[in-house]
Amino acid sequence: MSSYINKINAFYDQLEINPLSSSAVALWHALLHINNKSGWIEEFTVAASVLCIKSGLKDSMFKKARNELKTKNYIQFHSRNGNQSAKYIILWSQYDHSSDYNGVHNSIHSSDHNGVPLIRQEKNRQEKKRNKKRKRIVRSEIVPDWLNSQSNHSQVSDDTVKITKKQLEEELSMFKKAKEEENICN
Secondary structure: OHHHHHHHHHHHHHHOOOOOOHHHHHHHHHHHHHHHHOOOOOEEEEOHHHHHHHHOOOHHHHHHHHHHHHHOOOEEEEOOOOOOOEEEEEOHHHOOOOOOOOOOOOOOOOOOOOOOOHHHHHHHHHHHHHHHHHHHHHHHHHHHHHHHHHHOOOOOOOOOOOOOHHHHHHHHHHHHHHHHHHHHHO
């Protein structure tokens, strides 16, 4: 059951960067249902009439939705001759970049997902990384240089990374507190 839910969650995460019409979403859910019933096989066959009934789409809307899913790389399908049903493949690699499929989809959700879409998670992670790097630069290079220059009554050189006066004051305050705590502990 969690595999089914993971697939749906991964699909909705993907919709944030690759949106679909409501008809395409309904058809995707019908395809997911059929794929689940067939045991999560990679390629499965289903009649267009069945998909129309399960998705609630008329034939013309079904064809538009199916083409949209194919165009936006959510599915592949191969029409066959005569009255034979088309073959479908749900493209899980769009959601999961691991190479392990074998009938079990490893969702893009991680154990620390906590319901936050991965796009936002990635942006937050990158922002934290940038902030951490900025603080490291300020703390390890600028503040000690600035303190040394103040004790020598000279100015900070032009090649020093420029930051705003407010940032420097905040970092200086944090640096002084850390030094005081260090002296108290010693």
